[in-house]
Amino acid sequence: MSMVFNSMKNTRKDRKKNRVKKGMAVALSLGSVFSFFLPYMQFVFKDTTYLVSGFQLATAKGFRVHGSGLSAVVTIPVLARAAVISGMLFAAAGIILLIFRKPVFAAIAYALSGITPLLVLISTTSIQTAVTQLNISKVSIYCLWPFLYVLAGGIACAVLSVWTQGAEKLAESIFLVFSCVSIGSVAFITVYIFAAGSPAIAQIGLGQFLFGREWNAEAGAFGILPLILSSVAGTAGAVLLGVPVGILTAVFLAETAKPQLARLVHPAIELLAGIPSVVYGFFGMQVIVPAIRSFPPFQNHTIGDSLLAAILILAIMVLPTIVSVTETSLKAVPQAYREASLALGATPVITIFKVSIPAARSGILAGVILGVGRAIGETMAVIMVAGNVANMPTLLGTVRLLTTGIAMEMSYASGLHRQALFAIGLVLFLFIMIVNISFTFISRRGVRMDAR
Template sequence: MSKFSSVENTQKERKKNNVKKGLAVGLGLVSVFSFFLPYMQFVFKDTTYLVSGFQLATAKGFRVHGPELSGLVTIPLLTRIAVIAGVLFAAAGILLLFFKKPVLAGFAYVLSGVTPLIVLISTASIQTAVTQLNISKISISYLWPFLFVLIGGIACAVLSIWTQGAEKLAESIFLVFSCVSIGSVILITIYIFAAGSPAIMQIGLGQFLFGKEWNAEAGTFGILPLILSSIAGTVGAILLGVPVGILTAVFLAETAKPQVARLVHPAIELLAGIPSVVYGFFGMLVIVPAIRSFPPFQNNTIGDSLLAAILILAIMVLPTIVSVTETSLKAVPQAYREASLALGATPVITIFKVSIPAARSGILAGVILGVGRAIGETMAVIMVAGNVANMPSLLGTVRLLTTGIAMEMSYASGLHREALFAIGLVLFVFIMIVNISFTFLSRRGVQMDAR
């Protein structure tokens, strides 16, 4: 009787799996067929283009007629590749299911479902190109085949892997979601490089990075003052904020009484929750007048300056550094401290010779996050830095990379707009270099400790 029940359950499971495979294959076929259906709609003023995926992959571009200029707006190569890849991956998923490779089929379907996101990102350059023809009325609509490839790809992947059992499905879902962050970084990287590279190629890498003048009306785009101001502002904020943040974390984790810690913690959390525009108001109404009226600085500054930006950024990075450092210090085993004290070390020596070195990797992580906050801050800096593209001077007005993008993007067009995207690319590369450097130093420190 038990053997009969086992056979019956096996047959039921096979039928369910066959249904799942059939649904996955059917949805995959629809994804392939949607390649030939209306995929996107572009409206440029009074001209409408309803295009299929096949047309996106094969057409030369869109003929656009502006009030003064007309031209052929080419379809980005990345868009063509993404549309074709969506079809190929969907077809590969169907074939892999027939060859009884459901896990590989699932990954192929996932890749097929990701391709519409790449199309979404890459078609933004079409809007930029049309804007150069002085056409402001632009609309891009994504139709149901576009959405079906996105949703259907994920559904097919789930159905394919589900045929291997619920455990395998759960493992695959965990893997997919763990890859979301990596995929997001890859998509952002692709978009930033695709949007910023053309301007750098047109202006010239040397002229763009080392030019000392930024004048969009004259077509001069040199961002050396912005780069140096961003570096100076970030370094100054870290030099002021890191010691204060680490010592505050040491106080909270090592020496503070519980009653005092209960008072300090809410204040740190409040600093983390204050919007950046409020920091900007504080800087504009308190820090800037204080700098302007400070006796040694009188008649040498209007208050809006690099110094004001450094001070406001130093305050803004504190919550991140304090919270991460405190968590790292509390994670140090208590046995380390007891061993140090047993050897005759004082509590202060134990903190600086044992606890802080043991928590070094976590402290570096807090510093990295603080650097990211300082580099990427925009609104507060706009309100206190003066926003003039001058070479950095402690008491002079400056413009940082982020503020340059935020102030001009709303009205920029053509090469000017592409140059702002190129600033974003430089900022992105700068942050990557900082993160990689801190990661290298952290690993090197761990290796030295192991030796």
């Protein structure tokens, strides 16, 4: 009887706690709905300040902005309007679902409500771009406490909603959320890049943008073919030089190196991985560029800053990633594979190239993918050695890569020029996606062939 009584008592306590959690979630979400009518964001355009609520963001036509003798109405982006309204509606939907005992769906609604302020913040980049076209450089945007309340309140309400089902469900939901963070981050970045880059491509023209040979923002010429070809050439050259060296170094460390020697090589590889990009660039500027300029066959043919210098510095920078991942993959190959190969009469070298490396193929490809990503995305070191002129790529000529084009001009760009730089980011993003998908396809195809 005492056990039954205690069980009933615990059940009543759990129900009471659940009612408290539901009450807290409803109260917080009511605050999110009410914050729709409170000062949400503050916009400062030179000497003009606008303090707007969520309701005004959703209903107002735009901001009247005065600058350099010009006056215009800067419209509020559709994304900002939709996000503010969605935040309020999702918060209200969460209340209704929680009242009708649908805690999981309520948690989803609350989480979506909490995301909406981030969408509003993203959409303000188009407002900044429109204002800078009026020659107003002083643009400030402040997120006020209702903005932060909706963001934090949505997350808190989602947690409270799931928690009403018990601590186990809460833990499972937290694990699920964190496991989806990477997917959500990729989706979030993808949507932002496409939204920011596609307007410029539509205005310039896809053919003119991708295949135009001249990049001159002052003349309104936005052709990025030299940048694309330079990036492809720089990445391909770095891979051709860095991948064989990296893989063979990893084979040495994992298969043939004596422990004493391996203990000396490992710190050097780790040090290469920890060196900042600007230090690589400084090394390239002070050592590689003068060496290329003074090399007898190249004298009077180059100033040193060139595609070749970029390839050499990128090849050095991709080595730590390739070596580390490849070595880990080789060490994960079962020792029984090597013993079986040696027992059949194969030499140690044949065993390495016919057994160990094929067995670690997927891991090696992963290291190559990471190395390619490092080469494609590197900016600072390349800026310091490539010359940064948008020429068609030649081995000894100055070039500008996609990443350096964005980094060098984003600080002062405005209007279509700024949008074109976002479009370069979109092209770079698609380039990296194609590389990753291609390597993944090759890896899976290799695994299927091995299975046969």
